[in-house]
Amino acid sequence: MNEQATGTTGVSASGAERLRVCEIFHSIQGEADAVGWPTVFVRLTGCPLRCVWCDTEYSFQGGEWRDIDDLVADVGAFDTRHVCVTGGEPLAQKRCLLLLQRLCEAGHEVSLETSGALDVSGVDPRVRKVMDLKAPGSGEAARNLWSNLDHLQAHDQIKIVIADREDYEWARAAVREHALEQRCMVLFSPVHGKLAPRQLAEWILEDRLPVRLQMQMHKQLWGDAPGH
Numbered sequence: 483m484n485e486q487a488t489g490t491t492g493v494s495a496s497g498a499e500r501l502r503v504c505e506i507f508h509s510i511q512g513e514a515d516a517v518g519w520p521t522v523f524v525r526l527t528g529c530p531l532r533c534v535w536c537d538t539e540y541s542f543q544g545g546e547w548r549d550i551d552d553l554v555a556d557v558g559a560f561d562t563r564h565v566c567v568t569g570g571e572p573l574a575q576k577r578c579l580l581l582l583q584r585l586c587e588a589g590h591e592v593s594l595e596t597s598g599a600l601d602v603s604g605v606d607p608r609v610r611k612v613m614d615l616k617a618p619g620s621g622e623a624a625r626n627l628w629s630n631l632d633h634l635q636a637h638d639q640i641k642i643v644i645a646d647r648e649d650y651e652w653a654r655a656a657v658r659e660h661a662l663e664q665r666c667m668v669l670f671s672p673v674h675g676k677l678a679p680r681q682l683a684e685w686i687l688e689d690r691l692p693v694r695l696q697m698q699m700h701k702q703l704w705g706d707a708p709g710h
């Protein structure tokens with residue numbers, strides 16, 4: 483179905499529920515708790531944020547309107563248990579909540595990559611949320627919706643992507659102030675190509691911080707190419 487037939491609402495004349503999708507691909511999960519698992523990625527189009535180091539600017543526009551039922555069928559065809567819904571900012575499209583629910587109902591182990599700027603309270607509790615807190619170096623720290631912390635479950639994860647020492651100190655303060663490690667797993671990730679992972683490792687060790695260092699494994703495997 484083309485964009486014209488769907489308009490801007492995402493609901494077609496026939497009532498089918500649609501989402502604007504940037505890409506669907508099969509890869510190795512490169513981030514967070516499920517790192518290493520063969521995973522199908524559904525990358526939704528569009529994001530209201532503009533993190534200065536964003537590696538998926540190509541997802542801000544374009545893509546195709548897709549029926550949610552067709553999407554779930556396409557995902558199923560990969561015969562893969564793990565599914566990661568990402569973007570762009572997936573929660574910027576309201577019907578993302580429906581997609582997440584349908585993927586769970588289809589028996590998948592579902593994770594959601596989200597910026598932390600949009601309300602996560604409506605996300606199906608079976609979904610593992612991987613929620614960023616945006617540090618100052620992203621340029622988007624004012625968008626953090628702190629009330630989201632109260633909607634995290636033990637299986638969720640908080641990720642902070644760190645560009646420099648200032649970001650690290652901000653992240654360290656956030657962990658301590660909000661007792662983040664008592665809510666769920668906390669991941670610190672260096673901005674790819676900007677902060678040396680070893681530097682971040684040394685800061686974490688020096689401070690005895692109860693957080694996990696993560697690097698984007700898919701970039702070690704495939705570089706920056708989209709679709710991996």
Ligand SMILES: C[S@@+](CC[C@H](N)C(=O)[O-])C[C@H]1O[C@@H](n2cnc3c(N)ncnc32)[C@H](O)[C@@H]1O
Nearest residue numbers: 535536537538569570571595596597643673674
């Ligand atoms: C592209 S975003 C999509 C989901 C959502 N918009 C968000 O920001 O979480 C997926 C993850 O990639 C991270 N990311 C984006 N660009 C990055 C970079 N240059 N280095 C490290 N992580 C990056 C984001 O912080 C986020 O955790």
Ligand SMILES: Nc1nc2[nH]cc(C(=O)O)c2c(=O)[nH]1
Nearest residue numbers: 509510512513568595700710
């Ligand atoms: N392989 C791979 N793993 C990922 N985990 C989170 C990703 C994302 O862009 O949200 C991502 C991605 O783009 N590729």
Ligand code: SF4
Nearest residue numbers: 529531533536570597
């Ligand atoms: S919120 Fe996510 S997709 Fe949007 S600009 Fe930031 S990193 Fe990129």
Ligand SMILES: [Mg+2]
Nearest residue numbers: 537538568710
């Ligand atoms: Mg990515």
